[in-house]
Amino acid sequence: MGSGGRRRVGVGRWNGWVQVTPAIQVNGVTRRFAKPSGEVFTALSNVDVEIAAGSFVSIVGPSGCGKSTLLNLIAGLAPADSGSIRVYGEALAGLNRRAAYMFQQDALLPWKSVLENVALGLEFRGINRSARAATAADWIRRVGLEGFDSSYPHQLSGGMRKRAAMAQAFLVDPDILLMDEPFSALDVHTRLRMESELVSLWSGTGKTVVFVTHDLEEAIALSDEVIILSAGPASKVAGRFSVDLPRPRNLIDIKTEPRFQEVYRVIWKTLREEVLKTHV
Amino acid sequence: MTGKRSIRIWQAGVGVILAGSWQLAVSAGLLDKFFFSRPSDIAVRVWDQAVSGKVWPHLWTTSLEAMLSFLIGGALGVLSGFVLARRPFLSAVLDPYIRVANSLPRVVLAPIFLLWFGLGVWSKVALGVTVVFFIVFFNTYRGVREVDPAIVSNARMLGANERQLVRHVLIPSALSWIFSSLHVAIGFAIIAVVVGEYLGASMGIGYSIAQAEGVFDTTGVFAGMTVLAIFVLAVGALVQRLERRLLRWKPPQQGSADL
Incomplete structure (x- = not known):
């Protein structure tokens, strides 16, 4: 512990969850890549993160700080070179079966219709066609895509594709939702609406969300806790901040509230240093 | 316009x-009419051959050979393309052999195949397979290797096992590559079997062209070529229809003229 100046700034208070097994425990994780030139690039160095079950946590950092790498490690899509990851107390080996993943880029299967795409998780679990169609249709309605069941992804707008991807992820009823800048490709207004929909789909489900973004405003508006990663290479945790803005939050207007701005100023102080360290 | x-x-x-x-x-x-014939003579000859029924057994033999080499070569190509794309070690080991095999001019194989498989259909099919196989193999290999990694990761996170990954992600993704290779492969399959027939056969369009050439019948040679051309176009149109059905999820490509 204690690496990378881990600290809790008193923006909010922690209560209750401390004794419960965290959803995700990342202990001393290091991840290196071999560059094409043969050099070794250390993306993450000795990272410790603990994410409480049921919380919405954002990971924020300057570009190239290994946010996505960390998320991929938690997903089990890539192995850590050292250190350990525990998911609800169990050591992670291979894919994280309790998590769904929403990707930054479009990851819907272009050759499947919206209905088939949304139902994909059930199809992989061997659920029969009519059962999965019923469940998928329900989720398609919940994300506001009624009438587009038989459309192919290329026929949808960017926002609609994200809705379908959200339904696809939620439908498998994961305990953990991993989101890698899912809305970064959208325009500001579409993005705001998608954030609201995400929070309303999530709230009350008890699911743990790990949300990677480079946008501190987005992170604060959505999250219970914001984790700042230091500038790469060899990123570590530069700070953890709890966000005690009351829920339900009105995401459309929250950024103008004084309390939001206060939180923002505190966290920005830490993030600012890291951003300025980054070579662009 | x-x-x-x-x-x-x-x-x-x-x-x-x-x-x-x-x-x-x-x-x-x-x-010179003797060396170049005339379109009108060629048209009359094709028509006569079609009406008299002389052309059909030849066309049937050629199309049977082409179809067999297309099916066998295509199946082998898709299969090995998939296996090698999924097994990098195996593909690295076999790489030089595949290159050597592919760099062989196929015509030199024709006499060998004639010796091995005789004058009949199978020596031509063997020649056709060696052509079709590599075209389909390389395209399948590339198609599987170039699958969007985000789509693969997404399917895996949604719980796909290896078999489901192949069926729902890799095959559909490779399909557009495979199809573009099928267009080419069909044409090359026909060329290969016609060359095979030309070098030694008792039946087929290539054989009939060789016969016509043997008696300096230029019109007969061009008539054989015309029949081949019509056949290739018809088969190509069929493949395109199949492709359009199977790839209907694809966004319409800009500027793709309806050929």
């Missing part, structure tokens, strides 16, 4: 101009 209709009209126009100038050049004595 870019509608489907006007494209068709212009296409026909180009054909009329080409055939017309050929016809005129022969009539005017610029081209």
Whole structure:
């Protein structure tokens, strides 16, 4: 512990969850890549993160700080070179079966219709066609895509594709939702609406969300806790901040509230240093 | 002037101009009829052969050979493309052998295949397979390797096992590559079997061309070529229809003329 100046700034208070097994425990994780030139690039160095079950946590950092790498490690899509990851107390080996993943880029299967795409998780679990169609249709309605069941992804707008991807992820009823800048490709207004929909789909489900973004405003508006990663290479945790803005939050207007701005100023102080360290 | 209709009209126009100038050049004595024949003679010959039924057994043999080499070579190509794309070690080991095999000019194999498989259908099929296989193999290999990694990760996170990954992600993703190779493969399969027939056979369009050439019957040679061309176009149109059905999820490509 204690690496990378881990600290809790008193923006909010922690209560209750401390004794419960965290959803995700990342202990001393290091991840290196071999560059094409043969050099070794250390993306993450000795990272410790603990994410409480049921919380919405954002990971924020300057570009190239290994946010996505960390998320991929938690997903089990890539192995850590050292250190350990525990998911609800169990050591992670291979894919994280309790998590769904929403990707930054479009990851819907272009050759499947919206209905088939949304139902994909059930199809992989061997659920029969009519059962999965019923469940998928329900989720398609919940994300506001009624009438587009038989459309192919290329026929949808960017926002609609994200809705379908959200339904696809939620439908498998994961305990953990991993989101890698899912809305970064959208325009500001579409993005705001998608954030609201995400929070309303999530709230009350008890699911743990790990949300990677480079946008501190987005992170604060959505999250219970914001984790700042230091500038790469060899990123570590530069700070953890709890966000005690009351829920339900009105995401459309929250950024103008004084309390939001206060939180923002505190966290920005830490993030600012890291951003300025980054070579662009 | 870019509608489907006007494209068709212009296409026909180009054909009329080409055939017309050929016809005129022969009539005017610029081209020797003995060596160049005439479009009108060729058309009459094709028609006669079709009506008299002389061409059909040859066409049937050639198309049977082409189809067999297409099916066998295509199946082997898709299969090995998939296996090697999924097994990098195996593909690295076999790489030099595949290169050597692919760099062999196929014509030199024809006499060997004649010795091995005789004058009948199978020596031509063998020759066709060696051509089709590599085209389909390389495209399948590339198609599988170039699958969007985000889509693969997404399917895996949603719980796909290896078999489901192949069925729902890799095959559909490779399909557009495989299809573009099938267009080429069909043409090459026909060329290969015709070359095989030309070098030694008792049946087929290639054989009939060789026969016509043996008696300096230029019209017969061109008639054989015309029949082949019509056949290749018809088969190509069939593949395209199948492709359009199977790839209907694809966004329409810009500027793809309806060929």
